[in-house]
Amino acid sequence: MSFLTRSSTHRLADRLFRWLTIACAASTLLLAGAILWNLIANSWPSISRFGFGFITSTQWNPVKSEYGAASSIYGTLVSTAVALLLALPVSLAIALFLTSYAPPWLARIVGTCVELLAAIPSIIYGMWGLFVFAPYMQKTLQPWLARLPGPLFSGAPLGVGMLTAGIILALMILPFLTAVMRDVFAMTPPVLMESAAGMGSTSWEVTRHISIPHGMRGLVGATFLGLGRAIGETMAVTFVIGNSHRIAGSLFAPGNTIASTLANEFNEADSPLLESALIELGLILFAITLIIQVLAQLWLRSLQKHQAR
Amino acid sequence: MAELRLPHRSPGARKAMDVFIRFFSVTSATIGIFFLCWILWVVLKRGHSVLSLSFFTSAPPSPGEGTGGIYYALVGTLKMTGLACLMGVPLGLLTGVHLAEFGRHSWFAAAVRFCVNLLMGIPSILVGLFAYTVIVLSVPKHYSGYAGAFALAIIMLPTVARTTEDMLLLVPDTLRESTLALGIPRWRMITGILFRAARKGLLTGVLLSISRVSGETAPLLFTALNNNYYPKNLGRPTANLTVTIYNYAMSPYENWQRVAWGASLVIMAFLLGITVLLRTLLRERSHR
Numbered sequence: 001m002s003f004l005t006r007s008s009t010h011r012l013a014d015r016l017f018r019w020l021t022i023a024c025a026a027s028t029l030l031l032a033g034a035i036l037w038n039l040i041a042n043s044w045p046s047i048s049r050f051g052f053g054f055i056t057s058t059q060w061n062p063v064k065s066e067y068g069a070a071s072s073i074y075g076t077l078v079s080t081a082v083a084l085l086l087a088l089p090v091s092l093a094i095a096l097f098l099t100s101y102a103p104p105w106l107a108r109i110v111g112t113c114v115e116l117l118a119a120i121p122s123i124i125y126g127m128w129g130l131f132v133f134a135p136y137m138q139k140t141l142q143p144w145l146a147r148l149p150g151p152l153f154s155g156a157p158l159g160v161g162m163l164t165a166g167i168i169l170a171l172m173i174l175p176f177l178t179a180v181m182r183d184v185f186a187m188t189p190p191v192l193m194e195s196a197a198g199m200g201s202t203s204w205e206v207t208r209h210i211s212i213p214h215g216m217r218g219l220v221g222a223t224f225l226g227l228g229r230a231i232g233e234t235m236a237v238t239f240v241i242g243n244s245h246r247i248a249g250s251l252f253a254p255g256n257t258i259a260s261t262l263a264n265e266f267n268e269a270d271s272p273l274l275e276s277a278l279i280e281l282g283l284i285l286f287a288i289t290l291i292i293q294v295l296a297q298l299w300l301r302s303l304q305k306h307q308a309r
Numbered sequence: 310m311a312e313l314r315l316p317h318r319s320p321g322a323r324k325a326m327d328v329f330i331r332f333f334s335v336t337s338a339t340i341g342i343f344f345l346c347w348i349l350w351v352v353l354k355r356g357h358s359v360l361s362l363s364f365f366t367s368a369p370p371s372p373g374e375g376t377g378g379i380y381y382a383l384v385g386t387l388k389m390t391g392l393a394c395l396m397g398v399p400l401g402l403l404t405g406v407h408l409a410e411f412g413r414h415s416w417f418a419a420a421v422r423f424c425v426n427l428l429m430g431i432p433s434i435l436v437g438l439f440a441y442t443v444i445v446l447s448v449p450k451h452y453s454g455y456a457g458a459f460a461l462a463i464i465m466l467p468t469v470a471r472t473t474e475d476m477l478l479l480v481p482d483t484l485r486e487s488t489l490a491l492g493i494p495r496w497r498m499i500t501g502i503l504f505r506a507a508r509k510g511l512l513t514g515v516l517l518s519i520s521r522v523s524g525e526t527a528p529l530l531f532t533a534l535n536n537n538y539y540p541k542n543l544g545r546p547t548a549n550l551t552v553t554i555y556n557y558a559m560s561p562y563e564n565w566q567r568v569a570w571g572a573s574l575v576i577m578a579f580l581l582g583i584t585v586l587l588r589t590l591l592r593e594r595s596h597r
Contacts, residue, residue, distance in 0.1 A: 010494040017496035021407035024400050025421045028470065031463060032424040035435070038442045093330075093337035101334055112588070114341045119584040120348060121524025123551055124573050127558050128348050171344055178341075202327035232432020234527040235555065259434050259527070266438075266531055282438045286431070293430050297423065 036286065043280035045273060054280060060245035067277035069284055071245045075162065075255035076285070079237065080230045082166025082251065087174050087226060092219075094174075095181035096207060111182070118175035126239030129168045134159035134240055137167075142252060155250040158242065163251040165241040169233055173226040180222035184215035217303045224296035231292070232285060234259040258285040349577075356574030359567050369537060369553070372562045379572050385454065385540035385548040389533060390523060392458035392543065397465030398515055404466070405473025405514075410499055428467040436463050437528035445532060454543030457533030464528060465518035472514025476507045513590050520583045524576060526551035550576055 040047075046054065050067065057068025094114060098107045138159030145153040145163075153163075188211045196206045212219070242254020243264055256264075258281045269275040318326075363378060370377030404421065412418025440460035445452055480503055488498040504511065522528075534546040535556055550572050557569035 014495045017499070018411055021403045021411060022417075024403035025407040025412070025418070027400055028404055028421050028424045028428060028466065031466075032427055034443070035431070035439045038439055039435075042442045042446075089333075090337045090340060093334040094341055096330070097334040097338045101331060102338070110338050110342065113345050114338075115588070116581060116584060117341065117345050119520070119577075119580045120345075121526075121551070121576060121580060123524070123526045123554055123558075124348065124352060124577055127554070127569065127573060128351050130558075132347075132351050174341060202323055204327045204330040205323065207330075228430045232434065234432065234434040239558075259432060262434055262438065263527060263530055266441075267534075279438060279442070282435050286435055289430055289432060289435075290427065293427050297426060 039283040043276050043283050046276035046280040065273055069281055071247050072256055072258045072261045074247050076257040079165045083169035083230045086170035087177055091174050091177035094178045095185055098182050099185040114175050114178050122235040125168055125236035129240040134164055137164050151249045152251050155252045160240050160242040161252050161254045165237045168236050169230045173229045177222050177226045184218035185211050188214050228292045232259055234263050238263045352574050352577055355570040359571035370564050381539050381548040382550045382553040386550045389454050389458045393461035397462035398469055401466040401469025402473050404470040408474040409477035425467045425470050433525050434527035436460050437531045441531040452534045452546045454533050454547030457529045460528035460532050461522045464522050468518040468521055469514045476510025480506045524580055526555055
């Protein structure tokens with residue numbers, strides 16, 4: 001009899017515990033939903049006032065209460081693109097160095113150093129960027145780049161601007177990209193690499209024709225990861241991008257991103273419409289992140305299916 | 310990879326390409342290390358001069374003159390991070406337990422997993438914006454340390470949940486089966502046996518989430534703001550390290566900027582230390 005009562009208490013406790021974990025798990029669903037709902041609800045005044053024109057308008061005029069997101073969206077996309085363009089080849093090369101060129105002891109040291117780049121908080125990247133790196137850009141790198149033809153590197157070298165922000169973003173996503181790429185390269189079956197090398201391929205040809213095609217899906221996944229990281233980065237960018245609501249063709253020009261506009265102007269927003277427009281900017285950033293996430297997870301799922309086969 | 314077609318190039322060109330790539334890869338590794346050293350050096354050089362014991366125990370300096378410390382900001386950050394842990398860690402832990410123990414294949418767990426990944430990828434400034442709309446905007450509008458802690462907890466939750474799930478899945482199923490076969494109820498099996506078996510992994514998750522939030526500035530900008538007074542209760546704007554760094558670094562006062570660099574050095578040392586600790590914890594796992 002006592003055995004029976006005990007087992008029923010146990011069953012009750014088990015059920016309670018199970019429901020507790022379900023409640024906690026449900027909180028994540030609730031949170032994700034609440035974030036979306038709150039962003040939409042609070043940006044509604046701006047959405048109903050400006051409509052779809054908000055996305056394409058380059059106006060940002062608190063005096064006339066005209067707001068548009070185009071410059072922020074442009075800056076977000078351009079700075080992220082610069083960061084990816086710089087970080088992808090460099091992280092690929094570092095991953096190569098770690099997996100195939102460096103002796104193990106050196107690979108461990110270099111690997112740790114690159115990983116430590118991820119431990120530096122974004123505000124320190126920002127301070128270093130503004131006080132140390134931007135002056136260096138202004139005096140050395142930008143005058144040198146300005147000699148190149150084309151509109152990308154034209155205009156006054158201000159130090160701060162789109163290019164500086166992109167370079168710092170590239171540094172910040174470098175450790176994440178490198179970590180994934182190193183894992184991807186380490187997963188290449190040795191037999192394939194050895195056969196290619198046995199046929200007389202150079203070590204780059206083994207990488208180019210065996211490791212990279214074999215790990216292509218993982219490499220694309222790494223790109224998504226870097227994209228997601230760079231696109232919402234706030235503090236470092238706010239320090240060095242120059243904060244101007246203008247779209248300029250040159251990478252030297254100051255600009256802004258969605259995140260930097262929010263960080264700069266939200267606390268000073270004195271009209272309800274401006275606050276609502278800023279929250280709508282946040283909603284757009286959320287939508288972009290959501291799309292990247294969905295694509296990345298779909299991609300990952302197809303990757304798992306591919307590996308299962 | 311059905312067929313492999315190598316381009317026809319002269320051996321010399323192929324060799325040159327190989328050497329070039331080798332060179333490029335060494336250069337890239339050097340670039341990574343160079344920037345790390347550059348940043349560390351700058352923070353060390355500009356931050357070390359203000360560091361002393363009194364830097365940790367004194368009030369912030371007045372603008373323009375005098376010296377001071379980061380006592381209030383340090384206390385505020387510790388209080389908010391602690392409160393965030395109290396909210397984020399249990400929620401994340403139990404979410405992870407659900408994913409690993411009850412819902413390995415259910416559609417509910419799949420939806421939760423998606424949301425956890427989504428929350429992990431959300432830019433932290435949006436979390437701050439969300440906390441602003443939920444807590445700060447509640448009537449009457451007031452900024453508070455609670456709102457800051459709430460935002461930090463949202464950032465911690467998915468990290469803890471993901472690591473907990475991964476770490477519990479590393480525990481072999483035979484342990485679960487033999488425990489259940491002894492007649493031990495499931496919740497005891499999880500809290501008594503599995504948590505014990507995976508305790509290092511679970512600790513890793515908690516540390517990881519703490520390291521993720523302790524350098525965060527963006528989620529506190531619209532929630533905790535900053536304050537020049539001792540953070541006795543979190544119901545008001547609360548002093549904290551990162552926003553202090555931001556405000557002081559952007560200020561025109563040289564003594565404030567010095568404090569900003571000193572505080573940066575403190576945070577960076579803490580984060581580098583915790584990262585190295587995490588690495589050793591994870592290395593031990595993979596060696597066993």
